[in-house]
Amino acid sequence: MDVLSDVLTVLRTGRPFAARLPRTAPWSDHHRDHPEGFGVQIMVRGSAILTTSEGEILHVGQGDAVLVPHGSPHRFADALDTPAGRPCSQSEERSGAVLRAPDDEATHIVVCGAYELAPGRMHPLIASMPDFFHLPADPAARPELTNAIAMLDGELRAERSGGDTLVPALFDAVLMYLLRAMLEGNARHCAIAGWATALADEPIRRALEAIHAAPERQWTVASLGDVAGLSRSAFSRRFTELVGQPPLGYLTFWRLTLAARLLTDTDAPLAAVSRQVGYASEFAFAAAFKRDFGQAPGRFRKQHPACEPAVAAPLRPMVSGAA
Incomplete structure (x- = not known):
């Protein structure tokens, strides 16, 4: 991925x-x-x-x-x-x-x-x-x-x-x-060094790709370390340094980010959304989502309309911004 x-x-x-x-x-x-x-x-x-x-x-x-x-x-x-x-x-x-x-x-x-x-x-x-x-x-x-x-x-x-x-x-x-x-x-640019280096670092890139390819999988630090080809401690230290979050912290962040998009883009039941992003129960998913977003997933869905593509505006001349 x-x-x-x-x-x-x-x-x-x-x-x-x-x-x-x-x-x-x-x-x-x-x-x-x-x-x-x-x-x-x-x-x-x-x-x-x-x-x-x-x-x-x-x-x-x-x-x-x-x-x-x-x-x-x-x-x-x-x-x-x-x-x-x-x-x-x-x-x-x-x-x-x-x-x-x-x-x-x-x-x-x-x-x-x-x-x-x-x-x-x-x-x-x-x-x-x-x-x-x-x-x-x-x-x-x-x-x-x-x-x-x-x-x-x-x-x-x-x-x-x-x-x-x-x-x-x-x-x-x-x-x-x-x-x-x-x-x-620009991997050495001070503002983007972490992620630039993470995506260029083959072991950490492999772990990130695994998370993005299968966020629903019950990943552990050890299993992600196996994907990266590093020991558990070495992987956790290297991932945290480059990505800015511990491996399971990033996994949770990405699962809930995907969940938020599913809630706005689809009418899938909450139980289906929770399974798709790796939560064994709807209750566990709802609790994690509320901790992160400050509201229950059902309320979030009601307050955030679907992210449908906008209809393109008719072609028209642009008024110049000349001073």
């Missing part, structure tokens, strides 16, 4: 927002705080300046990408001294929207997108990411990413049949290539 794909599939909700935004200098876009949004911005034409709310400045060149895993507020502009523009509309960034606009005269073009993450359930992999991660363009080192960005840009540029199906799939591909580049190429 691919842990990275599994984590994002379970935690995100609906379809991604995606847009191709032509901008003519001087321009400035202000992105508000969106704690449950995972954003991506890619410069496909021109260069820009990203300024965080703490005053950190990133110089984003043509072809560069910036991940914003926690929806942190920031300003994106053609130059540092360009006056601040209007805040981006939340209605324009709703899940499932696909926005296009003519770009014949644009000096800059930004391809951007965002996922809504499941509320109140931050996976430690995502929690460990920095607020902003800047990945410079490198077509020679990452040709697959370059090609995926070009394909996404092409689908967002042209109004062709099937585009609203292709755009989310291509955005998924771009995001995965970006995350792979971040995790594989």
Whole structure:
């Protein structure tokens, strides 16, 4: 089981927002705080300046990408001294929207997108990411990413049949290539060293894959250690150091995360949900779920509507955010 794909599939909700935004200098876009949004911005034409709310400045060149895993507020502009523009509309960034606009005269073009993450359930992999991660363009080192960005840009540029199906799939591909580049190429980055190293560490990766492939199995530290090929004590110590949680603590976290998604996405009885995530009785499952989520699973289901994919918005021009 691919842990990275599994984590994002379970935690995100609906379809991604995606847009191709032509901008003519001087321009400035202000992105508000969106704690449950995972954003991506890619410069496909021109260069820009990203300024965080703490005053950190990133110089984003043509072809560069910036991940914003926690929806942190920031300003994106053609130059540092360009006056601040209007805040981006939340209605324009709703899940499932696909926005296009003519770009014949644009000096800059930004391809951007965002996922809504499941509320109140931050996976430690995502929690460990920095607020902003800047990945410079490198077509020679990452040709697959370059090609995926070009394909996404092409689908967002042209109004062709099937585009609203292709755009989310291509955005998924771009995001995965970006995350792979971040995790594989930056294992020593202080903010993501644990999970980057964990996924690169073969014994711990095997244990994580086993948990994700069969969360219902009655795993023990010893049996997971056998999968990893390590002694019980060595495995427990190494897993905890790299993942940030003891093995059985992470197992419980992931079981209950899956349970929350099953409760919102399906009408399966609680007994069936409890068995699917590895609890021998509905009572044991309900007690564990209430400890973690602060409410019984039945009440949680009533208060959280199903995470159905959003219906894509009609194609329409995007109003410029020029200052």
